[in-house]
Amino acid sequence: MKQRKLGLVFGLAAVLLLAAALLAAALLAGSPGRTESVQGAMRDAVLHDVNQISLFGLKAVTPGMISALTVTAALLIAAACLRVFVIPKFRYTPGRLQLLLEEAVGLFDNMARSNSPHRNRFLGLYLFSVGTYIFIGTLFELLGLQAVTVAGHPITLPAPLSDVNAAIATGTLSYLVIVSGAVAGNGPKGVLKALKEFSLPISMSFRLFGALLSGLLVTELVYYYVSLSFVLPVVVGVLFTLLHALVQTYVLTMLTALYYGEVSEPSHKEPKKLQAKKA
Amino acid sequence: MPLNIDFQQILLHWMNLAILTGGLYVLLYKPVKQFMDKREAHYQELERQAAGKLAQAEQLKAERQAQLDQAGEEIRQARAKAQQSAQQAAQEQLDQAQAQAQHIVAKAQAEAEQSRERIRRESQRELRELAAQAAKRLAARPGTDPFDQFLDLAEGGKSHESR
Numbered sequence: 076m077k078q079r080k081l082g083l084v085f086g087l088a089a090v091l092l093l094a095a096a097l098l099a100a101a102l103l104a105g106s107p108g109r110t111e112s113v114q115g116a117m118r119d120a121v122l123h124d125v126n127q128i129s130l131f132g133l134k135a136v137t138p139g140m141i142s143a144l145t146v147t148a149a150l151l152i153a154a155a156c157l158r159v160f161v162i163p164k165f166r167y168t169p170g171r172l173q174l175l176l177e178e179a180v181g182l183f184d185n186m187a188r189s190n191s192p193h194r195n196r197f198l199g200l201y202l203f204s205v206g207t208y209i210f211i212g213t214l215f216e217l218l219g220l221q222a223v224t225v226a227g228h229p230i231t232l233p234a235p236l237s238d239v240n241a242a243i244a245t246g247t248l249s250y251l252v253i254v255s256g257a258v259a260g261n262g263p264k265g266v267l268k269a270l271k272e273f274s275l276p277i278s279m280s281f282r283l284f285g286a287l288l289s290g291l292l293v294t295e296l297v298y299y300y301v302s303l304s305f306v307l308p309v310v311v312g313v314l315f316t317l318l319h320a321l322v323q324t325y326v327l328t329m330l331t332a333l334y335y336g337e338v339s340e341p342s343h344k345e346p347k348k349l350q351a352k353k354a
Numbered sequence: 355m356p357l358n359i360d361f362q363q364i365l366l367h368w369m370n371l372a373i374l375t376g377g378l379y380v381l382l383y384k385p386v387k388q389f390m391d392k393r394e395a396h397y398q399e400l401e402r403q404a405a406g407k408l409a410q411a412e413q414l415k416a417e418r419q420a421q422l423d424q425a426g427e428e429i430r431q432a433r434a435k436a437q438q439s440a441q442q443a444a445q446e447q448l449d450q451a452q453a454q455a456q457h458i459v460a461k462a463q464a465e466a467e468q469s470r471e472r473i474r475r476e477s478q479r480e481l482r483e484l485a486a487q488a489a490k491r492l493a494a495r496p497g498t499d500p501f502d503q504f505l506d507l508a509e510g511g512k513s514h515e516s517r
Contacts, residue, residue, distance in 0.1 A: 147377075150378065151374065151381065162385045162389070176382070184387065203378065203382075204371070204378045204383075208371065240364050243364055244368050245367070248371055
């Protein structure tokens with residue numbers, strides 16, 4: 076007990092010393108000066124027309140594209156590690172990590188089953204994939220990974236979905252999945268059923284974009300002024316990001332599951348006699 | 355394009371999502387789901403086995419109950435049979451006893467009748483002998499009224515007038 080307390084005190088002292096050292100280093104190093112105004116930073120956060128990054132020297136892309144590729148690579152590497160080191164050791168009585176993985180898979184699988192009882196095999200996979208992407212992608216901005224723009228300025232990589240192209244891609248892909256469910260459930264007639272919800276890809280895309288962008292703008296604003304950069308980012312940066320990572324994951328996956336279930340449900344034809352009677 | 359929308363980048367994002375979906379399916383979703391299904395099947399099998407054993411136990415219980423009921427019925431029948439045979443034996447004994455009693459009574463009655471007849475005959479014979487003796491004595495003593503003499507003899511030699 077005494078040793079534990081002693082360890083805690085030493086740990087705390089080490090953290091405080093590190094914080095003090097970092098503060099001193101920051102003060103001594105000084106600031107290179109602002110390269111852009113707050114208006115410019117905000118505009119670029121929305122449009123990404125200035126700070127673009129080269130994609131393997133092939134094309135200048137938005138930082139969101141680089142974030143998306145980084146998130147995908149990180150997720151695939153983590154999945155490969157889990158596949159090799161964790162999954163073979165799965166037991167009938169699960170440990171913590173196994174429980175976490177099973178909960179993650181079970182959550183989206185159950186969401187697909189409950190919202191689309193007729194056809195849910197692919198939907199479960201898609202929800203798991205896109206849900207993981209949105210959740211991890213939103214938390215990705217907390218890492219504050221740096222990249223260099225084509226103009227040579229350093230830039231912090233944002234959440235992938237704060238890029239309008241990524242949001243549109245996710246929204247339209249979700250809509251395509253819904254259309255595929257309609258076709259699989261009802262044949263060519265299902266397309267008409269899905270096309271009735273023509274506003275869905277736009278609403279899905281811009282809902283995601285708006286939600287993620289607002290988070291990004293608030294964070295940009297907070298970090299732009301040095302006086303706001305202490306304590307406040309703990310709430311704005313971490314808690315808000317965690318919260319809207321959960322909310323956006325839930326909203327997009329739930330909407331996709333709901334519409335998929337609705338359009339993939341086989342239509343029941345009423346007998347002609349019954350129709351005549353009703354008329 | 356407004357908002358700096360770039361179709362090439364949208365296609366790149368699609369490709370990125372497709373790769374992610376495929377990769378996650380192969381590496382994570384499929385194996386975890388397979389394991390979960392396997393475990394579910396395992397527990398379902400256990401449940402099925404338990405249900406089978408329970409059904410077997412229920413069947414065994416029903417069989418034992420039927421055997422118990424049958425044994426109870428047999429016991430009841432045997433008891434009834436024993437009671438019946440005991441009643442029958444008792445009745446037979448009673449009948450036999452009654453027959454014996456009747457026989458004894460009849461025999462006793464016959465013997466009593468015989469005794470009574472014998473005693474009556476002996477009494478008559480003794481009376482006749484007495485009467486004959488008295489008549490002889492009367493006939494032997496002259497001067498006395500034969501009837502009085504007879505009465506005296508009959509009363510043990512005392513004169514009937516003295517009383």
